[in-house]
Amino acid sequence: MTDSLFDLRIAGEIIFFIFVGVSIAGAVIAVFSKRMTRAVLGLALYALGIAVFYLYLGSAFISVMQLLIYVGAICVVIAFAVMLADPSKQSDKRGVIKGLLVLIPGILPGLGLGYLVIKTDWIIVPVGRFPPLSAADIGRKLLVEYCLVFEVISLIFLVAVIGSVIVARMGRNE
Amino acid sequence: MIVLPRLALSILMVLGFIALNGMMLVYMERKVAGHMQRRLGPMEVGPHGILQTLVDGIKLIGKQYIPPYKIDRPLYLLAPVICFVPVVLAFITLPFSEKLQVRDLNVGLLVIFALGSMTVLSLFMAGWSSNNKYSLIGAFRSVSQSLAYEIPMLLSVLSIVLMTNTLSLREIVEAQSPIPHIVFQPVAFLIFFICCVAETNRAPFDLPEAESELTAGFHTEYSGMGFALFFLAEYTNIVVVCATTTVLFLGGWKGIPLPFMQYTGVVWFLIKLYLLVFVMMWFRWTYPRVRIDQLLNLSWKVLTPLALINLVVTAVVLKII
Numbered sequence: 001m002t003d004s005l006f007d008l009r010i011a012g013e014i015i016f017f018i019f020v021g022v023s024i025a026g027a028v029i030a031v032f033s034k035r036m037t038r039a040v041l042g043l044a045l046y047a048l049g050i051a052v053f054y055l056y057l058g059s060a061f062i063s064v065m066q067l068l069i070y071v072g073a074i075c076v077v078i079a080f081a082v083m084l085a086d087p088s089k090q091s092d093k094r095g096v097i098k099g100l101l102v103l104i105p106g107i108l109p110g111l112g113l114g115y116l117v118i119k120t121d122w123i124i125v126p127v128g129r130f131p132p133l134s135a136a137d138i139g140r141k142l143l144v145e146y147c148l149v150f151e152v153i154s155l156i157f158l159v160a161v162i163g164s165v166i167v168a169r170m171g172r173n174e
Numbered sequence: 175m176i177v178l179p180r181l182a183l184s185i186l187m188v189l190g191f192i193a194l195n196g197m198m199l200v201y202m203e204r205k206v207a208g209h210m211q212r213r214l215g216p217m218e219v220g221p222h223g224i225l226q227t228l229v230d231g232i233k234l235i236g237k238q239y240i241p242p243y244k245i246d247r248p249l250y251l252l253a254p255v256i257c258f259v260p261v262v263l264a265f266i267t268l269p270f271s272e273k274l275q276v277r278d279l280n281v282g283l284l285v286i287f288a289l290g291s292m293t294v295l296s297l298f299m300a301g302w303s304s305n306n307k308y309s310l311i312g313a314f315r316s317v318s319q320s321l322a323y324e325i326p327m328l329l330s331v332l333s334i335v336l337m338t339n340t341l342s343l344r345e346i347v348e349a350q351s352p353i354p355h356i357v358f359q360p361v362a363f364l365i366f367f368i369c370c371v372a373e374t375n376r377a378p379f380d381l382p383e384a385e386s387e388l389t390a391g392f393h394t395e396y397s398g399m400g401f402a403l404f405f406l407a408e409y410t411n412i413v414v415v416c417a418t419t420t421v422l423f424l425g426g427w428k429g430i431p432l433p434f435m436q437y438t439g440v441v442w443f444l445i446k447l448y449l450l451v452f453v454m455m456w457f458r459w460t461y462p463r464v465r466i467d468q469l470l471n472l473s474w475k476v477l478t479p480l481a482l483i484n485l486v487v488t489a490v491v492l493k494i495i
Contacts, residue, residue, distance in 0.1 A: 037246070064288045
């Protein structure tokens with residue numbers, strides 16, 4: 001498979017680091033942009049970068065699902081919400097206490113995840129050692145092995161749907 | 175096979191096909207429109223006006239590029255490019271014949287939908303960055319439309335995936351060896367094709383660019399090559415969705431055997447493909463545009479439940495057999 005003109009492995013490395021840059025840039029845009037629209041598109045860029053990392057880890061299925069769900073659905077839904085809520089309006093300044101309150105839901109999951117990362121005994125496997133999971137394997141794992149977790153997650157979505165319906169109804173009465 | 179020459183050849187062939195196809199489809203659309211309205215369509219440049227689009231293309235390249243005042247410049251410039259790139263990438267996995275395919279991905283079907291769903295973000299970018307009311311309304315409509323139609327589209331495709339147990343486009347074509355899927359899944363075919371028309375923003379679902387109410391919708395403020403890229407992306411997208419329909423329901427390259435069938439299967443593929451394209455144009459010039467509430471009602475209240483029922487019935491029947 002090697003080509004004398006051009007070493008594909010080096011090209012792969014270069015592309016990998018390009019996408020590291022892309023996803024970091026996307027995240028920075030998403031967090032720091034003053035305009036909501038740009039923030040949404042930054043989020044899309046970031047999701048695209050993550051999709052490429054999944055591809056590097058040999059899981060094409062998850063990579064494509066990442067694109068389909070995060071770029072194609074979630075970002076589009078957020079864009080929809082932004083357009084409903086007057087995109088040109090700049091966000092107003094928050095008070096200091098409110099700003100500090102916002103930090104709590106931001107930091108707590110971060111700390112929890114960080115704790116888990118440190119606590120877990122990671123088994124480091126070289127990339128490409130195992131055959132990548134196929135879509136059928138993932139389906140079997142989700143609906144047989146981890147069926148309960150899967151259903152609980154879908155329950156959260158149900159709650160979210162009911163919540164949004166209630167919010168929309170209340171808005172209509174005003 | 176050596177990777178790089180094959181890659182270069184594939185890129186050349188795909189881009190050549192897209193350019194030629196874009197030109198021919200614009201010509202075909204004008205001719206179909208003309209004949210449906212008892213006119214002749216373009217007749218002046220070349221025999222039967224066949225060079226008309228080429229001349230129009232040269233005109234568009236030569237046109238001055240005029241960005242409006244107070245736009246969101248980076249987004250405005252990027253939008254046509256981002257509209258065009260995913261459409262081109264979808265050609266990676268489209269099987270034109272048994273051997274004429276850039277790469278057979280085992281998640282090929284999903285790749286096409288993932289790339290297709292990215293187009294709407296570019297329309298949103300274009301509409302918002304143009305700083306124009308018409309553009310913004312167009313973007314707004316295109317987002318709600320694509321949200322509504324992606325769901326029945328994926329649900330109708332799921333029944334095919336259930337039948338074939340694969341996401342690879344080549345294997346899906348191989349699975350319909352004697353009888354194409356349209357025979358077993360006529361409902362899924364109808365739902366899928368209606369959603370395709372909606373996804374490509376074509377009449378009667380062309381609300382994002384409804385010219386009688388929104389000037390040109392999301393691309394109102396684009397001139398010259400920016401406009402041309404949107405146009406080319408739209409026509410290429412038509413080919414992508416029609417090709418996907420051909421692969422999923424009409425048996426892809428299968429047909430009466432020809433010599434060197436592994437390559438010449440492309441003839442049958444293109445015949446089926448352009449037949450579907452013709453049907454889309456036929457729709458455009460015979461149906462009036464729907465209203466936004468009719469459009470959303472059709473998707474949420476008719477197509478989505480129908481696709482769900484179809485999926486359940488397919489699953490039950492497959493279990494019994």
